[in-house]
Amino acid sequence: KQEVTQIPAALSVPEGENLVLNCSFTDSAIYNLQWFRQDPGKGLTSLLLIQSSQREQTSGRLNASLDKSSGRSTLYIAASQPGDSATYLCAATYSGGGADGLTFGKGTHLIIQP
Amino acid sequence: EAGVTQSPTHLIKTRGQQVTLRCSPISGHTSVYWYQQALGLGLQFLLWYDEGEERNRGNFPPRFSGRQFPNYSSELNVNALELEDSALYLCASSLAGRVYSPLHFGNGTRLTVT
Numbered sequence: 001k002q003e004v005t006q007i008p009a010a011l012s013v014p015e016g017e018n019l020v021l022n023c024s025f026t027d028s029a030i031y032n033l034q035w036f037r038q039d040p041g042k043g044l045t046s047l048l049l050i051q052s053s054q055r056e057q058t059s060g061r062l063n064a065s066l067d068k069s070s071g072r073s074t075l076y077i078a079a080s081q082p083g084d085s086a087t088y089l090c091a092a093t094y095s096g097g098g099a100d101g102l103t104f105g106k107g108t109h110l111i112i113q114p
Numbered sequence: 115e116a117g118v119t120q121s122p123t124h125l126i127k128t129r130g131q132q133v134t135l136r137c138s139p140i141s142g143h144t145s146v147y148w149y150q151q152a153l154g155l156g157l158q159f160l161l162w163y164d165e166g167e168e169r170n171r172g173n174f175p176p177r178f179s180g181r182q183f184p185n186y187s188s189e190l191n192v193n194a195l196e197l198e199d200s201a202l203y204l205c206a207s208s209l210a211g212r213v214y215s216p217l218h219f220g221n222g223t224r225l226t227v228t
Contacts, residue, residue: 034216043118043204044219089157091217102217104157 002027002094006105014113015082021075021108023090028068031093034102035064035075038087047088048075080112116141118220120205126226127195135190135223139207145169146188147208147217148180152201160203163188164210192225200227 003026013019023033032051036044048057048064050073056065063076073090087109091102119138127133139146148160159172163182171178177193186207192199202224206217 036219041202041222041224043120043221044206044217046216046218049216091157102157102159106156 002092002103004090004092004103004105006088006090006108008108009106010109010111012111012113013080015080017080018076018078019080019110021077021088021090021110023073023075023105025071025073025092025103027094028071029094030068033064033066033073033090033092035062035073036089036091038089038107040087044089082112082114085110085112118205118207118218120203120220120223122223123221124224124226126228128228129195129197131195132191132193133195133225135192135203135205135225137188137190137205137207137220139186139188139205140218142209143207143218144186144210145208146182146186147206148188148190149204149206150174150201151204151222152198157204161190195227197227200225 005024007022030052034049035047037047038044050057050064050066061078066073087107089104089107091104093102121136145164147162149157150160151157161171161180162169166182180190182188202222204219204222206219208217209215
């Protein structure tokens with residue numbers, strides 16, 4: 001069964017810190033991995049998409065890496081700000097499973113303390 | 115560019131009733147996905163439509179159904195509502211050949227079944 005796991009489930013850090021969110025997936029046969037942000041009661045905002053052939057993607061203060069061999073992806077947030085507080089979800093598209101859409105982790109609830 | 119739009123934003127129904135949720139994808143996107151986000155359960159894949167056809171469905175009973183119109187907008191219908199159907203229903207769209215393009219989500223419809 002294809003599963004995506006995110007650790008930790010919740011994280012609280014002071015403003016200004018750099019932080020890493022972790023995502024692991026059970027099957028290395030993925031097409032891509034996508035990181036999303038979800039604010040309370042809202043939909044998901046796509047942050048970064050990494051294709052299976054890529055090792056990382058960067059957007060502003062965000063950097064996402066992908067290591068298929070170890071089944072891991074990380075989202076690095078530099079110089080965190082209170083506005084970064086949200087739930088961060090990773091989701092994998094599996095080879096042959098793309099028709100099911102994405103397999104989501106349950107997310108990391110991030111709080112940045114001012 | 116207008117994002118994915120969903121209507122209504124909130125809905126309250128009673129057990130046994132029927133409900134229809136609507137989604138308009140981003141212009142140019144032909145694929146529409148529906149997800150259920152129930153409290154504590156994470157995002158669960160419901161349905162995928164592309165070019166007017168249902169391409170796949172998740173592990174949900176037949177009372178969950180939908181369709182996609184020629185303009186690529188979509189409806190999700192839920193019959194015989196049960197209390198556990200209370201959730202945030204999210205619609206997402208993507209370009210055809212979604213494996214290489216990110217999913218874009220709407221803000222969802224919050225359904226409460228009493």
